[in-house]
Amino acid sequence: MDARQLEEKLRAAGYRLTPARRAVIQALGEAGRELAPREVLAAARARCPGLGRATVYRTLRLLAQLGLALPLPAPGGIRYRLLAGDLHRLVCRGCGAQLPLDLCPARGLTARLAERSGYLIAGHVLEFYGLCPDCQRRLSCVE
Amino acid sequence: MDARQLEEKLRAAGYRLTPARRAVIQALGEAGRELAPREVLAAARARCPGLGRATVYRTLRLLAQLGLALPLPAPGGIRYRLLAGDLHRLVCRGCGAQLPLDLCPARGLTARLAERSGYLIAGHVLEFYGLCPDCQRRLSCVE
DNA sequence: GGCTAACTGAGACGATGTATCATCAAGCGT
C-alpha cells in the first residue's frame, strides 16, 4: 500500500486530506524505515514548512488507530512506519538491529480470526526477538 | 517463566540481585498484564518504599535487553510485561483492547532462524491488529 | 568482617507528548 492509497483510505474513513497529513504520510512513505515522531516532523517540513509538532502527533495517532501506520517500540521510544502489508522481522533487544524476514506462517489465520472475534483485522506483526552476536558478547548474557 | 527464575537469570548474566530489582520484577509478575513504567513504580514501592524513578527505568531497560521483559506499544506509551513464553494476541488499535490467542504457527521456525542469523532468540510475538467492533463504529472506518 | 565495583535515590535537565484556543481551510451544497 503506497502513500496515494493511504490518502484515499483517510478520505474514505471520513477524514479531511490536508497538506499537513499528506506531508506526514509521504515522509513516512519515503523513509523506508521506522521514524521517530521528531524525524517525521523534520522530514515532513520539507513539504509543509510551517508544520507543527502537535499535528504530527495527532496524525500519527490517527494513522495508527486506522491501522494505516504501525507504532513499534524501539530503543529511544516509539517509532512509526507505514503499513506496507504485514511485518515479519528479527530484532535485537540490545541494540535495535533488525533483519527483515521472508516468511509468513500466519497468513490464512486472519479470515477465521476476524470472523470469530468481530474485529476488523488490518494486518499482523510477527517479531522474533533476542540478541545479535555483538550484544551477546557485550551484555555477557551467558544463557 | 516466573519471577524466581527471572531473578536467577539476572544473576547468571552477571548482574546483582538487589531489593529494587526484585521489587520491579515481582510487580511485573503479579500484575498479569502490561504495565506502564509509572505503574511499575507505584506497585514496586509497596515492596521497596524508597524506590526511585530512575531505577525503575534502568531495570526495565535491562530486563528488556536481556529478553526477560517485553516492551509493547500501547495508547499512552510503551508498556512492559514479563516474558512468559511467547506472545500471541489480537489488539485493537483504537482503544487498546486485546484478546489473547491460543495458536502458534511460528514455533519450529526459531531454531532454524537462530542458526542462520547468529542471533540468540529469546522468543517471538505474533500480533494481529485492527479495530474492535466498538471502534469500528466510533472511528467511522468504513473500509 | 572488609573491599570494591556495581547499584541506588535525589535532583536537575532536556525531550516527549498533550491540552487549549484563536485562526484557517477542505469539502460540500448551491
Next chain:
DNA sequence: ACGCTTGATGATACATCGTCTCAGTTAGCC
C-alpha cells in the same frame, strides 16, 4: 465559482517521560 460549516491547524503553555550526574550505599566475593 462562492460562501458555509466544521474539522483541522499552529502556537503556546504545560504535564509527564526518560536520561544524566553524582555522592552515598550495598551485594557479592574474598
